[in-house]
Amino acid sequence: MFDISLYISLSLALAGILLQIFKLNKTSSARHKLKNLKFNIISGLFNTIFQIKLFKASRIRWVVHFLVFAGFIFLLLFHALDELISMKLFSYYEPTVDPYQFLRNFAGFIVAVGCIGFLLKKFYSAKSDQRIKGEYKNLFSIFLILLIICSGFMLESSKIISEPIFMEMVEDYAGIDEDSGLDDLKVFWAKNYNIVFEQPVVSSEELLEEGRILNEDYCLYCHSKISSAFVSNILSDGLKKTGSVLNHFRADRYLYHIHYLLSFLMLISLPFSRLFHIFLIPLASLKQQADVKTFQNRDIVFNSLTLAACTDCRICSDVCSVYPNFVIADNINVLPHYKINAFKKIISGAHLDVEELNRIKISNDECTRCNNCTDICPSNIDLQSLWEKLAYILNQTVPEAACLPDTLQFAKEHDILFSPTSFKNCVQCTICTNVCPVVGYCSNSENDMTPQQIMNLLRLGKKKMAAKTQMVNNCLTCYSCQESCPSEIKVTDILIELRQAGTKC
Amino acid sequence: MKKQDITCDVLIIGAGFAGMAACARASELGLKTIMAGNSSQLYFASGLFDFLGVYPLDPATLLTNPETGLDLLKKEMPDHPYSKTGLKPILNSFDFIIDYLRSAGLEYETSKGRNISVLTAAGTFKPTFLVPETIKKCQMIKRNKNLLIIDFKGLTGFSAKQIAARLKKKLNSIHTLSIELVPDKTVLPPMHLASMFENDVFLEKIAKKICNCGCQADLLGIPAVCGINKSLNILTKLEKMTNLDIFEIPMMPPSIPGLRLKNAFEKQFAKQFKKKRVQFLSQTKIRSQIINENEFILNAVNQNMETRIEAKCVVLASGRFQSGGLYAHRKQIFETVFNLPVHQPEHRNLWHHRNLFEKQGHLINTSGIETDNVFRPVDTNGSIIHKNLYAAGAILAHNDWTRLKSGSGVSALSAFTAVNDFYNSHRPSADNSNYEK
Numbered sequence: 013m014f015d016i017s018l019y020i021s022l023s024l025a026l027a028g029i030l031l032q033i034f035k036l037n038k039t040s041s042a043r044h045k046l047k048n049l050k051f052n053i054i055s056g057l058f059n060t061i062f063q064i065k066l067f068k069a070s071r072i073r074w075v076v077h078f079l080v081f082a083g084f085i086f087l088l089l090f091h092a093l094d095e096l097i098s099m100k101l102f103s104y105y106e107p108t109v110d111p112y113q114f115l116r117n118f119a120g121f122i123v124a125v126g127c128i129g130f131l132l133k134k135f136y137s138a139k140s141d142q143r144i145k146g147e148y149k150n151l152f153s154i155f156l157i158l159l160i161i162c163s164g165f166m167l168e169s170s171k172i173i174s175e176p177i178f179m180e181m182v183e184d185y186a187g188i189d190e191d192s193g194l195d196d197l198k199v200f201w202a203k204n205y206n207i208v209f210e211q212p213v214v215s216s217e218e219l220l221e222e223g224r225i226l227n228e229d230y231c232l233y234c235h236s237k238i239s240s241a242f243v244s245n246i247l248s249d250g251l252k253k254t255g256s257v258l259n260h261f262r263a264d265r266y267l268y269h270i271h272y273l274l275s276f277l278m279l280i281s282l283p284f285s286r287l288f289h290i291f292l293i294p295l296a297s298l299k300q301q302a303d304v305k306t307f308q309n310r311d312i313v314f315n316s317l318t319l320a321a322c323t324d325c326r327i328c329s330d331v332c333s334v335y336p337n338f339v340i341a342d343n344i345n346v347l348p349h350y351k352i353n354a355f356k357k358i359i360s361g362a363h364l365d366v367e368e369l370n371r372i373k374i375s376n377d378e379c380t381r382c383n384n385c386t387d388i389c390p391s392n393i394d395l396q397s398l399w400e401k402l403a404y405i406l407n408q409t410v411p412e413a414a415c416l417p418d419t420l421q422f423a424k425e426h427d428i429l430f431s432p433t434s435f436k437n438c439v440q441c442t443i444c445t446n447v448c449p450v451v452g453y454c455s456n457s458e459n460d461m462t463p464q465q466i467m468n469l470l471r472l473g474k475k476k477m478a479a480k481t482q483m484v485n486n487c488l489t490c491y492s493c494q495e496s497c498p499s500e501i502k503v504t505d506i507l508i509e510l511r512q513a514g515t516k517c
Numbered sequence: 518m519k520k521q522d523i524t525c526d527v528l529i530i531g532a533g534f535a536g537m538a539a540c541a542r543a544s545e546l547g548l549k550t551i552m553a554g555n556s557s558q559l560y561f562a563s564g565l566f567d568f569l570g571v572y573p574l575d576p577a578t579l580l581t582n583p584e585t586g587l588d589l590l591k592k593e594m595p596d597h598p599y600s601k602t603g604l605k606p607i608l609n610s611f612d613f614i615i616d617y618l619r620s621a622g623l624e625y626e627t628s629k630g631r632n633i634s635v636l637t638a639a640g641t642f643k644p645t646f647l648v649p650e651t652i653k654k655c656q657m658i659k660r661n662k663n664l665l666i667i668d669f670k671g672l673t674g675f676s677a678k679q680i681a682a683r684l685k686k687k688l689n690s691i692h693t694l695s696i697e698l699v700p701d702k703t704v705l706p707p708m709h710l711a712s713m714f715e716n717d718v719f720l721e722k723i724a725k726k727i728c729n730c731g732c733q734a735d736l737l738g739i740p741a742v743c744g745i746n747k748s749l750n751i752l753t754k755l756e757k758m759t760n761l762d763i764f765e766i767p768m769m770p771p772s773i774p775g776l777r778l779k780n781a782f783e784k785q786f787a788k789q790f791k792k793k794r795v796q797f798l799s800q801t802k803i804r805s806q807i808i809n810e811n812e813f814i815l816n817a818v819n820q821n822m823e824t825r826i827e828a829k830c831v832v833l834a835s836g837r838f839q840s841g842g843l844y845a846h847r848k849q850i851f852e853t854v855f856n857l858p859v860h861q862p863e864h865r866n867l868w869h870h871r872n873l874f875e876k877q878g879h880l881i882n883t884s885g886i887e888t889d890n891v892f893r894p895v896d897t898n899g900s901i902i903h904k905n906l907y908a909a910g911a912i913l914a915h916n917d918w919t920r921l922k923s924g925s926g927v928s929a930l931s932a933f934t935a936v937n938d939f940y941n942s943h944r945p946s947a948d949n950s951n952y953e954k
Contacts, residue, residue, distance in 0.1 A: 441771060442771060443771045446707060446771050452706075455699070495799070496560070498561070
């Protein structure tokens, strides 16, 4: 039964992976440009093994993720595949011998802690901002891992208390019976190894001493102290009361089946759940990021294969320059994680009406291309190119009339950045700063300069410095400042031009 | 660019205090009114209404009764706008504006015919005629009072300690309290702070900090940031929470009382706009004009709209140099909309006195448009330029309002008189009688 289910699930998983790759590759519109891709192997490997980008993005998330990752990899290699790896590497390997017994418990423990951390994080982040609704649909894989770990611990502790297994082991390895001191051994094991016997054993100092000698002779080679299996030990203490019932029904056998079947279920679900990011993030990390050159050549080499690496962690939305726009204007469409979902819908060929497309397009136009999201993305997805791609697709599908006027055209006509008349009238009255919703929302670290200070930089001729400020990227273009300026300076237009010009000015 | 055509009875050029007052009066009289200009200049208004704070021009003599000053002014400066009308119309115009603002929910203390001393952010006292209800309790400052003044970290231009240092001699006991709101923020613009006050939870937090500061006070001075709308309600709430008498201290521009004034006027105009009586063309400049015998045709432009306006009457309330009503060329001062003759010193050298603090002031501050008794601009011979062209506010000549502390009074009076005069001489014909009050 074990072998059959193993082969079935293995073949299902393989078929699933192939199917997913086929499906994604079909929608990947930049496939013909795959040859342009350069690979960055070293940083890719580092990111895969140590999740450096997640570390940079959020320490807490990294700790939680790394606990699950490291623990699970250990369990997979040295516990699940012990016949292939552990036994070959270590000549004295036995699952019940230290340090293997302790390490297995420890790995299981940290995976469980990590999973609980994940759930807590999910629960609290869903609570913090009501407008970003917490979605629990992606928790399947976390619960599955948690179940596998729990069933593993239950299996180990049910084996610990099991009398039938003890009897089998005695028969196989010790070959002693009641006459040659089986009762002594029983006494010793009941006391030191937590076994529950159907007929309670009477312990005394003498019997214990006898048992200890027998234990040394027959068992100690393969059985370390039970206290090193620290989780299962505690669990077995708890199970002792119901031990005789469990032993009667051979609960260990059921738990064994449950444990490996759950593991196979995880294997099958690998290509169909969020777990697929295990393969896709390394792929996305290996790919070199788009740089200035790729943008100059207009090679938007976005591969939607890497988009599937998105784990919906929403760190991109936390650092997004237009986050104030979402808070102030209550427009959730501008947030990156929301746009990624929209993009997924579009490329999967789902039918969206013009209104919806228009809304996505207008929200995507709010993006200031500040590159914060690409910098931080723990999955290493090239989001900057994604927005370019999204704009490109929407420009073709949404009718021209709905598009906003080209601000660059305006800049060329009016030369607003270079003619001093556009800002020389500024009297530094701070009204623009006062009416600016971004100044009201952001803290000092999020927003370095206020609009009035940028006008002053321009008056001093510090155009480059002005273009590098956070404010230029944070501007919502709500035009409050321009509407309220008593000197009639086109404050918002100037900010937009600074953003367009970038460091070139 | 979009284009539109509109006709009206009165076109008001400029949306400062004079423009707002003229627009308010015209719409109350039932005239179809258009106002074109940039209302943001009202951010510079303190929200206090001055009548005549200083006269004769000796800084030591702050007037308590403006009437005595006015009599003297009439004798010594017969060209001053006040000398053209006398006391009654000035008080009437103030009463009108206060009633108008009250219907928009902005409460001013009614006049007692005397000047009030208002505590300023510099710690000095300034004479003024009318104050908002939120400021009036500063009159309670007396020697036997325990005064507490609070400021907020990051709110620039307002220091409780500075005010306390100036007031030390006048009061027996004075305390200060500095409240830190957002640790990460070094700049706290007054408007953002004012909108924070509209939140009840925030108000309770502030009240708790005031109650826990441990000083025995019975009067509290707070920078003028207590909410943008319904400021009086907010102040009363705070008074209940702290059991103190509270008054606001007007601050440097951009000032919140000025913003409240702007909002109150604009709120009323929005109501009138529904009745198609008032239209406000914001951020609009007059590009060109044609003057006929009975009407004006003007081209008004803003960023996305070009408007052709036909008006029977124009009130020019475009202000002086900063708002662009007057333009100081190298040799001469020009009026920018109609190119009216400007009363000015003969030579540029006479514009400013050598001594910045000269008692008689600088001559450039008395330049402007000369008018007849109902504020119609006149040319150098003294004859009116157009029977339906009026000028109001800071643009008027012989009006050094910064030194006389008479800015709001001159604006209110001239706007009120000009609109009244047009209304009386051109009563709407019978078919328009439904406009009447």
